[in-house]
Structures are given as structure tokens and as C-alpha cells.
Amino acid sequence: MSELAVDVVTISPVVVPASVDAPDARVFVEMVRIANAVCLHDAGHDYLREEPEEMLGMWQDQADWTQLGFAALRGETVLGVVKMLISNQPDASTIEFDLMVDPPHRGQGLDKPLLAEVEREARERGISTIQTWTLHRPDAVGDRLEPPTGWGSIPDDAEARLQQANGFTLEQVERNSVFDLTGDPSPVERMLHDAEATAGEDYRSVTWTSPTPPEYVEGFAYALSRMSTDTPQGGLVVDEQRWDAARVERRDARLKAQGLTVSVAAVLHVPTGRVAAYNELAIADDPAGATQQFGTLVVKEHRGHRLGTIVKCANLLRWRTIAPQSPRVSTFNAEENRHMLDINEAIGFVPASYAGAWKKVLEA
Known part of the structure; x- marks a missing residue:
């Protein structure tokens, strides 16, 4: 696919609706759909699937964690989303985030404007460290990447290369069992x-x-x-x-x-x-x-x-x-x-x- 034409894409905050059936819930529900699609595509199974009500219940409670997101839209179509989790403790020093591009729309440069929102949010809050995760199938072949821990590895695939191109370093590998x-x-x-x-x-x-x-x-x-x-x-x-x-x-x-x-x-x-x-x-x-x-x-x-x-x-x-x-x-x-x-x-x-x-x- 060609690089994204940024002038036809809008980056908009994700509204936290009162319910998944509310008039303003469409983008939130699409965020959940895309998250599930990414997990299925990258992990190869649906064991990590979430329902919209499940994620909404988490987002509606902002007492201990701030949760916010941004969506990349072309017209009314949600192409990708980024959701962030930030501790409300005064000494919070990191933002955790999931940047999820709907698999059919990958390779269009959507990661850049969505990642820019994370970095902007971090700088405005005086936070210098941002962290994220990628999922990988257990039967992937080809070159591997190992973290400094020396434990485990992941394939050096398109998602891993994208993280490296955006300035991230692999710090740990987790096993999903x-x-x-x-x-x-x-x-x-x-x-x-x-x-x-x-x-x-x-x-x-x-x-x-x-x-x-x-x-x-x-x-x-x-x-x-x-x-x-x-x-x-x-x-x-x-x-x-x-x-x-x-x-x-x-x-x-x-x-x-x-x-x-x-x-x-x-x-x-x-x-x-x-x-x-x-x-x-x-x-x-x-x-x-x-x-x-x-x-x-x-x-x-x-x-x-x-x-x-x-x-x-x-x-x-x-x-x-x-x-x-x-x-x-x-x-x-x-x-x-x-x-x-x-x-x-x-x-x-x-x-x-x-x-x-x-x-x-x-x-x-």
C-alpha cells in the first residue's frame, strides 16, 4: 500500500460514552472491534477478546488510572486507534499504550499521527517514558529478536520493525499460555x-x-x-x-x-x-x-x-x-x-x- 495521505485522515479523541448503545458510542465500539481484530491477526487466536461493555466499564472508572484514546478516521471509517493508560499517582513516570491499526489498513503510515498523540500527551504531563506491547504467533519463522534479559525472543517481523523504526527498544518478552x-x-x-x-x-x-x-x-x-x-x-x-x-x-x-x-x-x-x-x-x-x-x-x-x-x-x-x-x-x-x-x-x-x-x- 502507499503511504498515508495525511490530509484525508482526521485524528480525534475517543469519547467515553454512557453506554455502548449511546449515540456517541460508535468510535468507542470500533476501538474494541479493532483491538480484537489486531489480537486475532497478530496472535492467531481469539483468547484475548474483549466485549465493548467490558472495556467501557474500565474506561468509565478514572479514579486510579486515566484512560484516553485517539482515533484515526477517514470520513466515518475508523482506521486505527491508540489507547493510553496513565497512573493517577503524582509520581507517575510512564504512559502505557496500545496502538492498533485495523489490519486491512496497515502499511499506510497511520502509526505516525497516532504515536504523535502519545508523545504529545507524555510531554504535556512531564512524562519521559512511553511503553507498549506487540503480539506474535508461536510458530513464526525467520530472524528473532532477544531482549536484554536474555530470556525469550520474538520474530523480527513487520510489527517489531515498526517499533524499532519509531525509536523503541525491546525490553522483555512475555509468554501467553x-x-x-x-x-x-x-x-x-x-x-x-x-x-x-x-x-x-x-x-x-x-x-x-x-x-x-x-x-x-x-x-x-x-x-x-x-x-x-x-x-x-x-x-x-x-x-x-x-x-x-x-x-x-x-x-x-x-x-x-x-x-x-x-x-x-x-x-x-x-x-x-x-x-x-x-x-x-x-x-x-x-x-x-x-x-x-x-x-x-x-x-x-x-x-x-x-x-x-x-x-x-x-x-x-x-x-x-x-x-x-x-x-x-x-x-x-x-x-x-x-x-x-x-x-x-x-x-x-x-x-x-x-x-x-x-x-x-x-x-x-
Whole structure:
């Protein structure tokens, strides 16, 4: 295709509508459609699919994160979009974004005006680092790119070359793994039994379906706060997130607004009462859709007791009663997070796609 004729393309802010049926919701709904089309095209599967109501519920809650987007339009046709996520904490130092060009319109230079909006937003906010992700199929052939971590690789394909041409550096590779929920659960049951025997009496398993029960809110807030500090980040910039009970309650309300059913399996450290490990599984309104694994974390000081195996296995077994029609669970892990990948592989997760994490530091 030829280069984009910029004079026929308009870059417009994405309006956050009151509902997906509102008169001004068309561009927002198109943004969701394009996001799903990009995931299907680049990853080769639809396990990452989102519904418009799901994304809208997230965007309508701007208490802890600012979410905004811009669309590239030719007439009434939405050709591509960029959506940004910015922490509302005063020390925020990075913007995370997804720049998505509808696959039939790639190669027309649409990335440039959309990326310009991200850089403009960053400079106006005094933020120097912007970060994004690309998706890649597991069976891609040809030259490979490796991050400085030395763990994993992605194909040096058109999307990767586009990131490099725009001044980004590959900082980390994540593996997208899936688990077949239709198989025999007995191996997972055995793993759970063995792990609980290893953990000992200082640890106690609990489960709940969102919202978080009042007796666990404070402990869960502590564990959620550690997600930004206790997981491998490669060369990415990750702002430490501060959580309290009120933020957990806001999050629970947002998950409800998104139409999500969320199951949490956690391990409590009995002497302190804190949540030492947790795993979250979530599904939207389609009972036969793919399940998404949200956070999984074992707090650093509690590692070495097989708590990761406990929360993963306990939640997978519980999930069969909550979403029995869901065929699979999809999750992401950094390739250098070998301990968690070992657990996944032992349970039966297999690679479905890969993600490259990219960073650009803007010139002053």
C-alpha cells in the first residue's frame, strides 16, 4: 500500500460514552472491534477478546488510572486507534499504550499521527517514558529478536520493525499460555494436595468471588500493592502502586461494571493475617468464552513454600463450578519468571502466543 495521505485522515479523541448503545458510542465500539481484530491477526487466536461493555466499564472508572484514546478516521471509517493508560499517582513516570491499526489498513503510515498523540500527551504531563506491547504467533519463522534479559525472543517481523523504526527498544518478552479446562482434573488435584502438605500450618487457603469479603480487604490490598514491585520487569519502567481498602473496593466495583465474574484463590499467612499469595480468574458475559487469568503473585518473603501452585490449582478446580462452559484459561508471564512458568507447565499450560514489551525514552 502507499503511504498515508495525511490530509484525508482526521485524528480525534475517543469519547467515553454512557453506554455502548449511546449515540456517541460508535468510535468507542470500533476501538474494541479493532483491538480484537489486531489480537486475532497478530496472535492467531481469539483468547484475548474483549466485549465493548467490558472495556467501557474500565474506561468509565478514572479514579486510579486515566484512560484516553485517539482515533484515526477517514470520513466515518475508523482506521486505527491508540489507547493510553496513565497512573493517577503524582509520581507517575510512564504512559502505557496500545496502538492498533485495523489490519486491512496497515502499511499506510497511520502509526505516525497516532504515536504523535502519545508523545504529545507524555510531554504535556512531564512524562519521559512511553511503553507498549506487540503480539506474535508461536510458530513464526525467520530472524528473532532477544531482549536484554536474555530470556525469550520474538520474530523480527513487520510489527517489531515498526517499533524499532519509531525509536523503541525491546525490553522483555512475555509468554501467553493457555490451559485446557475440559481435561481430566485429577493431576491438578494431586498437585494441590502435595503443595498444601508442603506449605504447612503457617498458611491457610481461602477463596472468594468478587467483591472481596471485608475480612480480606486489607490483606488483599497489601498483596495487590506488591504486584508492581515483586514481579520481573526486565528493562521496563513500572511505577510502584499504592493500595488501600478503598482502592480494592473501587476495583471490585469496576470489575462488576465491566460485567466480569472474578474468582480469587488466596493463601493467608496465619501469623500475620496477610495475603501471601493470590490468583485471579475472570470471565465476561459469554459463558463459553475464554477465561482470563488476571494477577498471580507470591509475595517475595513467602516464596519457597509452593504457594503459587496452591493458588493456581485451587482456582482452576473452583473455576469448573463457576464457569463450566469456558474451554480454556489464558495468561501472560515474563519469560524470565521461570518459577511461575515451571508451575504453569507442570499444571498443563502450553504456549499460545508471545508478546514483546517495548520502551521509548523521549528526548527533552
